[in-house]
Amino acid sequence: MSKSPSNPKGTRDFLPLELSKRNYIINILRKNFKNFGFSEIETPALEKSSTLLGKYGNEGDRLVFKILNSGDKVKKADISSLQSGDLNSFIRSISEKGLKYDLTVPLARFVSQHQNEITFPFKRFQIQNVWRADRPQHGRFQEFTQCDADVVGSNSVLQEIELIKLYDTVFNQLGFSDLVIKINHRRILKELACYFGAGENIVEFITALDKIDKIGVDKVLEEIKLLTLDFSEKELRNLLSAKEFDLGYLKKIFSKNSDSFYALDELNQILSYFSVNNLVNEIKFDLTLARGLNYYTGTIIEVLSKTNQRIGSIGGGGRYDDLTSMFNLKNMSGVGISFGLDRIYLLMEESKLFPDYLDKSFEFMVANFGISNLESLAPYVDEIRNKNREVFIYPDNVKLTKQFSFANKHNASVVIIYGENERKEGIVTLKNMLTGDQSSCQLNELVQTLTNS
Amino acid sequence: MSKSPSNPKGTRDFLPLELSKRNYIINILRKNFKNFGFSEIETPALEKSSTLLGKYGNEGDRLVFKILNSGDKVKKADISSLQSGDLNSFIRSISEKGLKYDLTVPLARFVSQHQNEITFPFKRFQIQNVWRADRPQHGRFQEFTQCDADVVGSNSVLQEIELIKLYDTVFNQLGFSDLVIKINHRRILKELACYFGAGENIVEFITALDKIDKIGVDKVLEEIKLLTLDFSEKELRNLLSAKEFDLGYLKKIFSKNSDSFYALDELNQILSYFSVNNLVNEIKFDLTLARGLNYYTGTIIEVLSKTNQRIGSIGGGGRYDDLTSMFNLKNMSGVGISFGLDRIYLLMEESKLFPDYLDKSFEFMVANFGISNLESLAPYVDEIRNKNREVFIYPDNVKLTKQFSFANKHNASVVIIYGENERKEGIVTLKNMLTGDQSSCQLNELVQTLTNS
Structure with missing residues (x-):
């Protein structure tokens, strides 16, 4: 028996207000995942x-x-x-x-296990919790929600295009228009490592590049000097410092190796598609984008706020060949993106992007004057609820000031007052909780009065 | 590395079709919980x-x-x-x-821990997974979803009335109208045990009564004979066999003990409320309803299908005094109900209550004739998606028969065809996948044609 109970460190209780904001984001995600033709699945914890x-x-x-x-x-x-x-x-x-530690390994297991029940290309999304026994610290949790959309079983660059469009659409609907969607390609990073003589140290080369935002070009070059002797520091410095990356230039310096040329071509197709079909947010080829050491093998994507970079990326993804080969299903290319729910939440809170109505626990409150009064009001309450509006009936027949204070704490819009006097006259008194004004209407006009406003 | 991967026994993968049906139920639950003034919370796994x-x-x-x-x-x-x-x-x-094993102990922990951040009476709902290391068997899972609505901190019988109304409203919206909502009261069961001389064996008496649906009146009476010597078998048989229970009769036989008289009065208030405000489904006082050996102390409620009793109760709940005293917060009465998601699902499947549109993975599919064709179609696809309609773009430029077969497997309504010919003429061909008919419209009329139907 615990004296002062608490949830385990690294986990969270969500109170109504925070949860309704989180669900606001999740609902917009889910709706758009579906509109883009993704189907939802769930796998066990x-x-x-x-x-x-x-x-x-x-x-x-x-x-x-x-x-x-x-x-x-x-x-x-x-x-x-x-x-x-x-x-x-x-x-x-x-x-x-x-x-489960993430949603990607369970997806690979799922696709391999249910390969005869699904049709490829398989577009699925998943919004579920995952768990990591990480040291709990500020902003890092042991239990958190991942929101992933992936396509398995298609090599078409159209998937990358659709996923970028999905990012733009979702973030636009959430109220963002100052984001940059960065793209790069793992094969280009590999080719770059080879070109600058670090072909034996590709992973280390990519790791060094990945730090450029944190440590700057000079320090990155120092690290690369340790990996390769034979390279033009000036050329690499120019490349890494360039404001706009030039695909044509890369085509010139790379060997006509079909693999990296295909990668350049793919990026080119994506960028030219979006030069015709504009995005709300910016899209940008970024040669220094590396996305850690994970399993990506093709295009990589990352979304950042231009005005608030401190918070880090709020979304990222990419293509990985042979997603399911770890479970013995070969040749299934996967490409997917992830939305960083906790960071999106923080950024929306800072930028005040959540709509005000989320602050209300409920819209209407019925003041309590005893069950017999409620009996005659009940059919009207039913009707308001059937119109999908929220009605909280105060449970106890206590002082009105106490009831009003409860309504206030929950940001109710209107308190419905139907006491003895109102019952005799067949009317209802309505107290507007924002202005404090009281008005009245006929009982049989209550539903219309409240739901047409 | 597993050769044929699988999820652990007692857990489930949910494929898109099953999940969309589950979510259909959950959405109706969530909407009504909110309309009844409940706020959603989440606690960690x-x-x-x-x-x-x-x-x-x-x-x-x-x-x-x-x-x-x-x-x-x-x-x-x-x-x-x-x-x-x-x-x-x-x-x-x-x-x-x-x-977590259920949602009730976490609720008690939550209320006790956050007592200064919430306002009482606290109406909360929670739809989350719980885990039990039970022996996995048909229809019994180790990981499953509970859907609970509870009120903490009010003794008013209005809560019982609201919860019964909530049951009726939700089940009505799910398509049920043949249910019976049974109610009883723990204090009446206690008093009954005393009246029939089993005051020393109240728990055993209740346990015996609880089996009446399975073993019948005769066997229940045999079990009760072992608990009490001094009782009128005929009187108890008459009571247990009665089609309609008579609150007035119980008032006569019970001692004027205020505790059980209050219970009878409470049931009376509930039943007379619903004799004025009719429910779609039936409500019935059932003296044999006991709801196992759990923590209930007041009213108990259970929902059953009248036409399919085999499946067992699809909802149940009740009132428990001192919900939070295990976490040192005294005098907080709780009352709540639970919806049995898996059983509701089974019953809806059997009774064909799920709407047909849930069978569709997506509504519209765009056939693929290469990226350049898609580029000019893209703004119209955006518009359809912005109107919250689902569009799946087939990723690869392969044979049309293969693309149609994919659309068929996913029950798409219409395939949007925009090939070279269509592009030259500025039109779109639409294939109705139900009838097989093809029609055409101007490209700039596409959105209206599809979204007004």
Whole structure:
């Protein structure tokens, strides 16, 4: 028995106001995912350890929450491996399941498992919680919501175009118009590493480039000097410092290797498509965009606020070849994007993009003067609710000032007053909670009066 | 690496069609919860062991999924208690958190923890997953969704009335009109036990009554004979067999104990309220309704299908005094109901209550004739999507028969055809996928043609 109960560190309780703002974002996401032809799926929180482990590297595996086997199965604990310091074996002896770490590995498992029940190309979205046993700290949670849309089983560049359009549409509907959607291509980064003599250290080269926003061009060049001896610092500096990247220039310096030429061509198709069909937000080819060390192999995409870069990217994604090969389904290219719900929330809060009506717990409150009065008001309350308007009936017949104060705390628009006097006269008194004004109407005109305003 | 990947037993993947039907139910629930003035909250999946354990009895504690401590904390495993067979101590040494088992204990924790941030009476609803380490079997899952609405901090019988009205409204909107909403009161069951001489065995008496639907009146009477020597079998048989229960008769046989008289009065108020404000479904006082051995102390409610009783109750709830006292917040009466999502789903599937449009993955599909054709069609697709209609653009420029077959599998209504010929003439060909008919319209009339139908 806990004296002062609390939720575990790194997890959150959502109170009504915060949740209704989060759901406002999620509803706009879900609606647009559907309008773009994505279908929603859900996978369980629990996955087998064999599905989860070995997919995120050692660091990732460490962050997977493991579930203790239940019942007498715990007795099979392998004490000797605990004593010899082999924690992984010990854990394997008492745990066969874990909580999902992201939505991508479960998607790969799902597609492979249900390949005969779905039709390719498979466009799915998923809005679900994931769990990471990360050290809890400000703004980093152990339980959080991911919002992903992916297409599996199509190589067409049209998918990249549609996903960028989806980003623009969603963010526009959320009220953003100052964003930049950056794109780059993993194959170009590879080719660039080769061109500057770091062909043996591609990953390190990409890692160095990825830090440019944080440490600047000079420091990036210093790091690259450690990876390659034979390169023109001036040429790389010019490239990395350029305000506008020139696909034509890259075509000139790259070997006519079909792989990277195809990548340049793909970026070119995307950019020229959006030179005809304009976006609300800006789209920009950014040669320094790298998106960490994850599994992307093709186009990469990232969304940032131009006026508030401090908050970091609020969306990102890309293409990964062979998404499902880890589950023995070959040749399924995947491309997808993710929306950063928590950061979008923060940015919308800062920029005051949430509509005011979200502050209301309910629109109308019926003051309580006893059940017999409510009995005759009930059919009208039913009607208002059937018109999808929210009515809270105050539960107890207490002082009106207490009832009004409750309505105020919940930002109700109108309090409906139907006491003895009103009942005798067949009228209803309406108190406007914003202005404090009172007016009245006939009981049988109540629904119209309230729902036409 | 798993050869044939699968989700853990007792958990489910939801494919698009099933999920859209589940979400159809959930959306109607959420909308009505809000219309009735309930506010939504969410609590994490993870709770501290101190919050979860000791709240559900020994059997319940056994069914709580425990999370293994992460990192080096596992090294603190108490081997000696494992060896001495004290599994609980062993588990405590390596686990401090678990997955929530229901939404009621987290609600009690939430209300107690956030008592200064919320206003009472607190009407909240919650639609979230819970986990139980139950033996997986047909129709019983380890991970499932609970849909609960509760009021905390009001003793008014108006809450019971509102919750019954909420049941009726939701089920009516889902298409049900053959349900019976049964009500009873725990205090009446207690008084009944005393009246028939089983005052020492109240729990056993209630447990026996609870089986009446399964084993019949005769067997229930046999069980009660074991609990009490001094009772009129004939009188109890008459009571239990009665088609309509008579509150007046109970008033006569019960001692004028204020506690049970208050209970009878409460039921009377509820029933007379609904004799004025009719429900779509039936409401019925049922003296044999007991609702298991859980924490209810006042009114109890259960919803059943009259035509399909086999499936069991599709909703239930009741009032419990001192909901939050387990977390040291006293005198907070709670009353709430729960909707049985999985059973409602099954019953709606059997009774064909789901609307046909849920079978469509998307409404419109654009056939693909290459990106240059799509470029000029794009603004019109944008407009259709902005009107909240779903458009799937086929990603690859492949044979039309293959594209049509894809549209068919997804139950699309119309395929939009805009090839070379159409582009030259400035028209669009529309293929109705239900009738197979083709028609055409001017490109600039496309949006109106599709969205006005």
